[in-house]
Amino acid sequence: xxxxxxxxxxxxxxxxxxxxxxxxxxxxxxxxxxxxxxxxxxxxxxxxxxxxxxxxxxxxxxxxxxxxxxxxxxxxxxxxxxxxxxxxxxxxxxxxxxxxxxxxxxxxxxxxxxxxxxxxxxxxxxxxxxxxxxxxxxxxxxxxxxxxxxxxxxxxxxxxxxx
Amino acid sequence: xxxxxxxxxxxxxxxxxxxxxxxxxxxxxxxxxxxxxxxxxxxxxxxxxxxxxxxxxxxxxxxxxxxxxxxxxxxxxxxxxxxxxxxxxxxxxxxxxxxxxxxxxxxxxxxxxxxxxxxxxxxxxxxxxxxxxxxxxxxxxxxxxxxxxxxxxxxxxxxxxxxxxxxxxxxxxxxxxxxxxxxx
Numbered sequence: 001x002x003x004x005x006x007x008x009x010x011x012x013x014x015x016x017x018x019x020x021x022x023x024x025x026x027x028x029x030x031x032x033x034x035x036x037x038x039x040x041x042x043x044x045x046x047x048x049x050x051x052x053x054x055x056x057x058x059x060x061x062x063x064x065x066x067x068x069x070x071x072x073x074x075x076x077x078x079x080x081x082x083x084x085x086x087x088x089x090x091x092x093x094x095x096x097x098x099x100x101x102x103x104x105x106x107x108x109x110x111x112x113x114x115x116x117x118x119x120x121x122x123x124x125x126x127x128x129x130x131x132x133x134x135x136x137x138x139x140x141x142x143x144x145x146x147x148x149x150x151x152x153x154x155x156x157x158x159x160x161x162x163x
Numbered sequence: 164x165x166x167x168x169x170x171x172x173x174x175x176x177x178x179x180x181x182x183x184x185x186x187x188x189x190x191x192x193x194x195x196x197x198x199x200x201x202x203x204x205x206x207x208x209x210x211x212x213x214x215x216x217x218x219x220x221x222x223x224x225x226x227x228x229x230x231x232x233x234x235x236x237x238x239x240x241x242x243x244x245x246x247x248x249x250x251x252x253x254x255x256x257x258x259x260x261x262x263x264x265x266x267x268x269x270x271x272x273x274x275x276x277x278x279x280x281x282x283x284x285x286x287x288x289x290x291x292x293x294x295x296x297x298x299x300x301x302x303x304x305x306x307x308x309x310x311x312x313x314x315x316x317x318x319x320x321x322x323x324x325x326x327x328x329x330x331x332x333x334x335x336x337x338x339x340x341x342x343x344x345x346x347x
Contacts, residue, residue: 004299005208008291012214018222025221033217037210044209045202046171052198053178056190089167089254090289094296098201101297111305114293118284118309123166127259140279147315151308158304 040091047092051099058103069106069159076152079109083116083148087123107159112152119144205295212291219288220252225261232274236326241317244274248281248313252288272324277317284309 019026065071066078086093101110120141128137182190228247235243251258262282265275285306293302 004294005211007299008208008211008215008294011291012211012218015215015218015222019218023221026218029218029221030214031217032220033213033215036216037213043168043171046168046175048198048202048205049195050171050175050178051201052196053175053182053191053194055197056194057178057182057185087166088170090286090292092167092171094293095201098297101301107301107304110301111308114305115284115309115312118286119280119312121283124255124283127255131259131263143316143319147312151305151312154308155304158308 040089043089043091044095047088047095050092051095054096054099055102058100060104063104067100067103067105067109069108069156071106071109072156073153075106075109076112076149076156079105079112079152080116080120080145080148083113083118084120084122086113086117087121093117106156108152108156111155112148115148115151119148208291208295212295215291216252216288219250223250223252225251229268232270232278233268236271237321238318240271240274241277241314241321244278245281245285245313245317248278248283249285249287251278251282258282266328269328271321271326271328273317273320273326276320277313280313280316284312 016026016029019029065074067075069075071078086096088096097110097113100113105113125137128140179191179194182194186193228251231243231247232240251261262275262279265278290302290306293305
């Protein structure tokens with residue numbers, strides 16, 4: 001955790017320096033980041049509270065049967081389906097992923113969940129259908145299902161082979 | 164954002180009620196304690212991740228990325244457009260109109276597909292958030308496993324549609340299903 005904080009802080013400082021030298025708009029960047037933090041603050045607080053509640057509420061039997069490494073392919077399928085229906089932004093989604101992980105979910109389920117959220121998220125339907133047509137949205141969704149499941153399956157194989 | 168906020172808080176109220184019914188105020192307090200601990204651990208990382216996101220938003224403008232997209236073709240174009248998609252800042256209300264504008268720029272359909280998948284799978288502005296709120300090791304594994312997806316999608320589009328322009332394919336799809344494509 002401390003290591004990650006240090007790496008992220010160094011990355012942030014480096015970008016400020018690059019921006020200051022290249023564009024001179026580093027203050028603008030800081031303002032943009034601060035504005036985003038303020039805008040998303042209520043969502044992040046809600047997501048942390050939600051994640052804590054999920055962690056204490058998920059029955060261990062459910063985790064064992066559906067989400068854990070032992071759940072196997074079931075977990076991968078369940079993960080992609082979960083990602084598809086979790087129509088929330090990253091600030092809310094990642095704390096939920098973290099709580100599901102803390103409750104004992106397997107790597108295959110988690111990668112499948114994130115891949116499903118990236119590729120299959122139904123909340124994008126309104127944008128994609130409006131801009132590119134309903135047919136495009138449906139085709140993209142259908143072609144993306146095996147990609148999401150494959151990502152989860154590869155993670156599952158990795159988990160059972162080296163962990 | 165507003166939609167996410169509503170979903171999160173409605174679900175939260177339901178889960179607090181469920182926790183109260185299942186284990187009384189003790190279980191609710193346990194959940195809240197976990198939330199506070201987790202938020203406290205992530206606070207500095209969250210601030211750092213927003214600094215990164217803000218700087219990237221200023222450094223990588225749509226104009227810069229558009230120049231990259233026009234410079235290459237074939238596999239190079241697929242890789243560059245997938246990376247450009249990942250680097251493109253902003254939410255769906257910013258990147259969908261930008262991607263839709265490909266139809267006016269004579270960019271091939273495979274560039275459009277790899278950019279769209281690149282944005283959705285990579286989204287590097289989301290990376291600090293993913294590391295902060297989940298963990299760096301899971302994020303690394305997830306990125307490595309999903310890394311080929313936008314490139315595979317681009318190659319698939321090139322294989323089936325060749326160098327056909329985005330304009331031809333998107334307008335065709337829009338005309339056929341009669342969707343509202345009038346966003347110019």
